[in-house]
Amino acid sequence: MNRVLEDVINKNAANTERITAENTLGYVVSDNTSGNVAATSFDNTSAQGIVKHMNILLAGLVQSAVRDLDPSNSLCYLRVLTRKFEYLVAPEELFTITVIQ
Amino acid sequence: MNRVLEDVINKNAANTERITAENTLGYVVSDNTSGNVAATSFDNTSAQGIVKHMNILLAGLVQSAVRDLDPSNSLCYLRVLTRKFEYLVAPEELFTITVIQ
Numbered sequence: 001m002n003r004v005l006e007d008v009i010n011k012n013a014a015n016t017e018r019i020t021a022e023n024t025l026g027y028v029v030s031d032n033t034s035g036n037v038a039a040t041s042f043d044n045t046s047a048q049g050i051v052k053h054m055n056i057l058l059a060g061l062v063q064s065a066v067r068d069l070d071p072s073n074s075l076c077y078l079r080v081l082t083r084k085f086e087y088l089v090a091p092e093e094l095f096t097i098t099v100i101q
Numbered sequence: 102m103n104r105v106l107e108d109v110i111n112k113n114a115a116n117t118e119r120i121t122a123e124n125t126l127g128y129v130v131s132d133n134t135s136g137n138v139a140a141t142s143f144d145n146t147s148a149q150g151i152v153k154h155m156n157i158l159l160a161g162l163v164q165s166a167v168r169d170l171d172p173s174n175s176l177c178y179l180r181v182l183t184r185k186f187e188y189l190v191a192p193e194e195l196f197t198i199t200v201i202q
Binding site for chain 2: 049050053054057058061062065066068069070072073074075076077078079080081082083084085087
């Protein structure tokens with residue numbers, strides 16, 4: 001895991017704790033360059049499944065679809081509401097955060 | 102276009118008119134079986150682009166990703182927030198509605 005990302009995660013650990021304490025099922029932060037899990041509240045298998053599907057596969061495809069419809073536009077945020085819970089995906093430059101609530 | 106869908110669209114035309122009059126850029130309704138545009142407030146080329154990307158490509162892929170993560174779960178609603186506007190995609194059994202706001 002990348003050093004910059006590690007610093008950001010450690011610096012925001014208190015905030016992450018406070019926010020995820022209420023109303024969320026958990027979160028996953030993944031590194032965009034390697035696609036690895038950087039921080040998560042889930043077990044490793046679930047976290048890797050979520051990163052594979054949501055962060056790598058979907059976020060990239062949705063970004064392409066949005067740009068293809070309007071080349072001057074770009075993806076900010078993706079919300080996937082399912083019957084059981086909601087995935088909130090925030091793709092940033094170096095990392096992608098997925099929260100499940 | 103399918104007869105049932107045509108009836109639903111005509112029956113709800115007044116509501117559609119009222120809702121889309123405020124705060125929305127437009128909407129597209131597409132038939133799930135054929136993938137054709139059933140009703141829209143956009144011109145034909147834009148509507149077909151939106152249907153192709155959002156309704157056919159993305160809604161199907163997101164549904165698969167959600168089911169793959171948890172086989173007993175299913176997609177209800179998809180929100181894609183972009184820098185310029187937000188796509189709201191509601192996949193139903195026979196048709197898919199996409200609203201842009």
